[in-house]
Amino acid sequence: xxxxxxxxxxxxxxxxxALIWGVVSLLSFFAAVSAMAIGLHGEMTGLFPFKTLRWGxxxxxxxxxxxxxxxxxxxxxxxxxCLASLVPGETGRHLVTTTFVIIASLQLIALFLLWSHLxxxxxxxxxxxxPLWELLYLLSWVLLTVAxxxxxxxxxxxxxxxxxxxxxxxxxxxxxxxxxLYTVCRHPVYFAMALVSCTGxxxxxDHAIIALIFTFYCVVGPLLKERRLVKQFGTPFLEYRQxxxxxxxxxxxxxxxxxxxxxxxx
Numbered sequence: 272x273x274x275x276x277x278x279x280x281x282x283x284x285x286x287x288x289a290l291i292w293g294v295v296s297l298l299s300f301f302a303a304v305s306a307m308a309i310g311l312h313g314e315m316t317g318l319f320p321f322k323t324l325r326w327g328x329x330x331x332x333x334x335x336x337x338x339x340x341x342x343x344x345x346x347x348x349x350x351x352x353c354l355a356s357l358v359p360g361e362t363g364r365h366l367v368t369t370t371f372v373i374i375a376s377l378q379l380i381a382l383f384l385l386w387s388h389l390x391x392x393x394x395x396x397x398x399x400x401x402p403l404w405e406l407l408y409l410l411s412w413v414l415l416t417v418a419x420x421x422x423x424x425x426x427x428x429x430x431x432x433x434x435x436x437x438x439x440x441x442x443x444x445x446x447x448x449x450x451x452l453y454t455v456c457r458h459p460v461y462f463a464m465a466l467v468s469c470t471g472x473x474x475x476x477d478h479a480i481i482a483l484i485f486t487f488y489c490v491v492g493p494l495l496k497e498r499r500l501v502k503q504f505g506t507p508f509l510e511y512r513q514x515x516x517x518x519x520x521x522x523x524x525x526x527x528x529x530x531x532x533x534x535x536x537x
Contacts, residue, residue, distance in 0.1 A: 285362055286437050289369075292358075293433035296369045299376035300428055310383040311468060312408065314393060315477035317386025327387040331480050334385060338378050339488035343495055345371055365436050372429030390475030401472065408470040415463035421451045422460050447500060449511050454527040456519045457512060458493040465489040493517065 321327035344350045354370045355363040363370075396404040423445050425431035435442040452459040468485035471478055500508045516523050 282439075288358070288362065289366065289433040289436035292366055292369050292373070293429070293437075296372045296376070296429035296433065299373050299380070303376035303379035306380050306383040307467075308412065310386070311471040311478065311481065312473070313471075314388065314390060314473055314475065315383070315386050315481070316388045317384065319385040319387050321387045324389060327389050328476075328480070330387050331389065331477065332484070334382050335480060335484045338375075338382055339484070339492060341378060342375060342488075343492060345374065346496070346499075361441075362436060365442055366432040368426050368442065369429035369432035372427075386477065388477060389480075390477050393473055393475035395473055404470070404472045408467075408472060411463060411466040411470045415460065415467055418452055418459035418463045421448055421453065423448070427460075447504060447508065447511075449515070454515065455523050457515050457517055458489075458496070459519075461489040461493050462518050 319330070321330060345354060351367055354367045354374075357363060357370055358366055395401070419427040423431075425434070426444070431442045431444070456462055465486045468489075469482045497508075497512065
């Protein structure tokens with residue numbers, strides 16, 4: 272942990288710390304995305320094999336569950352305070368989003384690097400439909416990217432924290448989006464994440480574990496998020512939740528194509 276006192280350190284040291292945090296967050300974010308894209312597309316070989324299938328399954332379930340559990344804990348109020356304490360002073364509070372991205376990215380990297388390969392057999396789509404399956408996997412990543420952009424790349428990639436410190440201003444958190452993809456469903460990032468985890472072309476027990484746990488989290492995680500959003504936005508979010516489905520439906524897709532964007536919550 273870096274010991275840093277915002278009030279006693281020269282201004283350039285504050286900005287230097289923010290820049291270092293930013294570089295680390297960006298590098299870890301792209302490394303995590305690469306590890307996940309390659310891992311879910313292939314056989315999930317990993318670098319941490321167990322000799323017995325039983326202990327391999329236990330280990331893989333543990334490191335997979337660790338991601339959503341820690342992810343949810345760090346998004347809570349206590350978790351945010353813990354993240355802020357990693358860099359003492361006001362700087363730590365301003366770098367919360369950046370620190371969160373670093374930890375989440377390192378978790379994903381560890382998940383795919385330390386995976387214990389279990390697959391004794393695997394299934395891949397027939398040659399005739401393999402290109403379509405690959406396209407579906409690619410489109411899932413495109414949807415995830417678009418959803419993250421709409422949700423705010425400043426938060427999703429940790430840019431908000433360290434760039435705010437570089438500017439010498441506290442971070443300004445955007446209001447919850449309700450336009451674009453958010454007219455189709457309330458949680459497009461989680462929906463796209465579930466698709467990504469389920470559309471890889473190589474299926475074995477390794478992929479099944481990842482898909483099952485990640486998809487389960489993509490349903491439970493938004494429920495926890497909505498509890499925070501109700502407290503934060505109150506009636507406007509309750510009204511948005513009433514008119515917008517949890518995940519996309521044929522009706523919401525049709526309706527989104529024929530209406531104007533809803534205004535953002537304030």
